[in-house]
Amino acid sequence: MNKWIVCSLTLLWMLPTVLSVEASGRKKKKGKEEVKVELSKYDKLFKGKRSETARGGFVAVYKVDGKVYLEYPLKYMGRELLLAAASTASTDNTVCTNGYKENTPMHIRFTLEDSTVQMRKVNAVIAAKSAGERMDRIIEQNFGDPIMAKYKVLAYSPDSTAVVFDMTGIFLDEEAALSPVPKGSGLMEVTKSLNKDLSSIREVKAFEDNMSVKSQLVYKYSVTYNKARVVTDQPLTVLATRSLLLLPERKMPPRLSDRRIGVFLTSKQYVSDQGEPTERYTYANRWWLEPSDVEAYRRGELTEPVKPIVFYVDTLFPEAWKQPIREGILKWNRAFEKIGFKNVMQVREFPKDDPAFDPDNLKYSCVRYVPTGVANAMGPSWVDPTTGEILNACVLVYNNVIQMLRNWRFVQTAQVDPAVRNKELPAALVNESLAYVIAHEIGHCLGLMHNMSASAAYPVDSLRSESFTRKYGTTPSIMDYARFNYVAQPEDRGVKLMPPDLGVYDEFVIKWLYSPVYEAATIWDEAKVLETWVDEQMKDPMYRYGRQQIGGRYDPTALEEDLGDDAMKAGEYGIKNLKYILPHLNEWIADDPEATARRALYVQMVNQYYRYIRNVIYNIGGVYLSDAKEDISIERFRPVERERQKASVAWVMAQLRDCEWWDNPALLKKFPLGIMSSPTIVEAVGKQLMAAAPRVALSSSLSDEPYSMEEYFDDLYRGIWSSVLENRKLTTGDMVLQRLLLNQLNDQIRAVGGNRLGIASGNPGEVLNELYAPSAFDAECYGLDAFLLTRDFGSGYGWQRPLDVAKIDESATYYYQMVLRIRDLLESKMKSFDAEDLPHYEAMLFAMKQMLGKQAQIK
Known part of the structure; x- marks a missing residue:
């Protein structure tokens, strides 16, 4: 024993x-x-292998023999995360924009089940008004988080507090939502194939609440534009950064949106525990601003926020750009100071000696330099999908933005400002204009959408007043596309030519977005308080919000690139200025031996002229839109007045009869061989004028005193055939318009004659979309291309979509009647036509008879 x-x-x-x-x-x-x-399983993963370790307060990440292992603490299982990707460097920045996240960050969480780690997509759309065990079970059973991927647990950490798993694939482009290469957009499609043998993991980093992995990805890519292959199997190498960010457990209280305030949104669907219908809500996207001293803030003292909004400025910018970029960012501090916060917006350069800094990491908001020929800038942001809290933002400034500013300033203000009458803008004007562009993009980063109705609040003639423009600028909102003061005439001295630093609308939105509402106990109580703030401003047009119109364009007071409350009057002033500038172009633009600069400005002037006319065309069949509440005496929709629509048709026709001044021989002989501008202008405008018919059908159906379809077609007929009706000589514009109408008649008469004439019918839905959506020329002239090619930009309120007006659109009938009128008119006048004009009219008459068929030919 x-x-x-x-x-x-x-x-x-x-x-x-x-x-x-x-x-x-x-x-x-x-x-x-x-x-x-x-050896233990943990040691076997690393011992004797080439490894690189990064360990932070959140996770540890290992790069071992070309693989990425994540050591994920058990205490963070179930916590919400954002996983994002950006291009850090590439061999072709026309495909990949460095610093830009091509896809919305993935909202995920990890869960552990047996020996498997599951990556789940967080279902952040569903929310509940009330809390409790029953509500938790309802959401868990019906709106759970789906599994996206799973990873085998390879080992536990030595202290058993974390699991290790292999995530190599997700960093080598196995997940489409994390690809740094865009799929394309609009008419462009990008396809790619990854060469895994040439791709590799390059670097791993870990910090207090995030980690990142850099991968070198090697592709072959092709580009198709409008179904035509334009690039085939070209090599592309991208250094991509993927960052994983741990979202805080303490969440920002969300703020319910108001349709009368133009902010970016996060959509929610509230589920009731009382059997009531589910409700859809949206949260306003905003940064989480809390005063560092609540008591001082409530006493009315300026207080710094707990967490300021910091933007890091790329060191790659030209040195001269850095100061105006800084000024553009800091402009917004004025609006924050009016609601009690100071030093909210802060600017720093990319730090040189901070190993934790990475501009492509989700932790840092940056202003990035993009050295491409694009003449633009943009300001996207990314949020916590559960609350709408903005966590990251980025302003991308493309190299040719200065060229865009030079064009704007010259075309819109050269009549009154001698300083812009050069090939290059003076440094002071470059700085002033660039600061404006940056401030606009920072507005997006703060949550503000475009407000395209803002400039319509100002009477046109007020834009010629020194006192008015010095106080208000050209628009109540810097988020408008109002640009520079093209209304100002050469004799107007002291008139301000710039948009405002910030307008009264911008300051109000900052107040609405960021002011704490301490008297409210819940977000629903808070929404009632904020609603009263908006109610108080609704009758003042300077606070009106007008959604940007992309798919369906109905409201002539919510347009890009316009000024004032009367498009015809503003257009008259603008055209008068263009007529003043054009003869001076050779004189003002010196040192231009190849006339390259002059030709570029000439093209911009023609585009500007088109904008003036197009803005007036939107009156025709227009409908004023408003998101006013029912208890406010503002109509949700109201047709444009009959007299304004009729006058707009006459105004446009007058412009088309008087645009040959563009064919300036002293100027055009300096340019390479090309077509005269006047027929090109007439064709572009004529197409838009004739495409207004469905809008007129809609507008007239809503009005007690309509501008009817019959009246519209009569005005169209009298305007296009005025050369015959007035017994005057044909102009080039007349011939272009009449040929355009002929083509339109040929298309529309099919609706009456059907396939009996051997003409196939089309898809009316597609036709309507074409009529209501902006044309390719519109996209170029109005700067819409960036938004047309960006999916879901500003989603939340929803754009005004094209309405199917086929049931009330009698265009085909009126076009048929117009064919009869034109035939009868030409037959009655044929003997009186000038010998030089006669062949044109004979061809027109023959075409009309062909459309009408044998009966018309026998007459």
């Missing part, structure tokens, strides 16, 4: 030593024998 007790004690004493030997993997000698001890 004693013998067995001694043996047991001996074994107990020896056991810890044996376990220690196994864990360490060392070799022990027992006599002359050598005993090999097994």
Whole structure:
């Protein structure tokens, strides 16, 4: 018995030593024998391998023999994360824009089940008004988080507080939502194939609440534009950064949106626990601003925020750009100071000696330099999908933005500002204009959408007043596309030509977005308080919000690139200025031996002229839109007045009869061989004028005193055939318009004649979309291309979509009647036509008879 007790004690004493030997993997000698001890699973992953380790307060990440292992703490299982990707460097920045996240960050969480880590997509759309076990079960059973991927647990950490799993694939482009290469947009489609053998993991980093992995990805890519292959199997190498950010457990209280305030939104669907219908809500996207001293803030003292909004400025910018970029960012501090915060917006350069800094990491908001020929800038942001809290924003400034500013300033203000009458803008004007562009984009980063109705609040003639423009600029909102003061005439001295630094609308939105509402106990109580703020401003047009119109364009007071409350009057002033500038172009633009600069400005002037006319065309069949509440005496929609629509048709026709001044021989002979501008202008405008018919059908159906379809077609007829009706000589514009109408008649008459004439019918839905959506020329002239090619930009309120007016659109009938009128008119006048004009009219008459068929030919 004693013998067995001694043996047991001996074994107990020896056991810890044996376990220690196994864990360490060392070799022990027992006599002359050598005993090999097994490594733990954790040690096997790393021992004897080429490895790189990054360990932070959140996770540890390992790069081992070309693979990425994540050591993920068990305490963070179930916590919400954002996983994002950006291009850090590439061999072709026309495909990949460095610093831009091509896809919305993935909202995920990890869960552990048996020996598997599951990556789940967080279902952040569903929310509940009330809390409790029953509501938790309802959401869990019906709106759970779906599994996106799973990873085998390879080992536990030595202290068993974390699991290790292989995530290499997701960093080598196995997840489409994390690809740094865009799929394309609009008419452009990009396809790519990854060469895994040439791709590799380059670097891993870990910090307090995030980690990042850099991968070198090698592709072959092709580009198709409008179904035509334009690039085929070209090589592309991208250095991509993927960052994983741990979202805080303490969430920002969301703020319910108001349709009368133009902010970016996060959509929600509230589920009731009382059997009521589900409700859809949206949260306003905003940064989380809290005063560092609540009591001081409530006493009315300027208080710094707990967490300021910091933008880091790219060191790659030209040195001269950095100061105006800084000024553009800091302009917004004025609006924050009016609601009690100071030093909210802060600017820093990319730090040189901070190993934690990475501009492509989700932790840092940056202003990035993009050295491409694009003449633009943009300001996207990314949010916590559960609350709408903005966590990251980025302003991308493309190299040719200065060219865009030069064009704007010259075309819109050269009539009154001698300083812009050069090939290059003076430095002071570059700085002033660039600061404006940056301030506009920072507005987006703060949550503000475009407000395209803002400039319509100002009477046109007020834009010629020094006192008015000095106080208000050209628009109540910097988020408008109002640009520079093209209304100002050469004799107007002291008139301000710039948009405002910030308008009264911008300051109000900052107040609405960021002011704490301490008297509200819940977000629903808060929404009632904020609603009263908006109610108080609704009758003042300077606070009106007008959604940008992309798919369906109905409201002529919510347009890009316009000024004032009367498009015809503003257009008259603008055209008068263009007529003043054009003859001076050769004189003002010197040192231009190839006329390159002059030709570029000439093209911009023609585009500007088109904008003036197009703005008036939107009156025709227009409908004023408003998101006013029912208890406010503002109509949700109201057709444009009959007299304004009729006058707009006459105004446009007058412009088309008087645009040959663009064919300036002293200027055009300096340019390369090309077509005269006047027929090109007439064709572009004529198409838009004729495409207004469905809008007129809609507008007239809503009005008590309509501008009817019959009246519209009569005005169209009299305007296009005025050369015959007035017995005057044909102009080039007349011929272009009449040929355009002929083509339109040929298309529309099919609706009456059907396929009996051998003409196939089309898809009316597609036709309507074409009529209501902006044309390719519109996209170029109005700067819409960036938004047409960006999916879901500003989603939340929803754009005004094209309405199917086929049931009330009698265009085909009126076009048929117009064919009869034109036939009768030409037949009655044929003997009186000038010999030079006669062939044109004979061709027109023959075409009309062909459309009408054999009966018309026999007459």
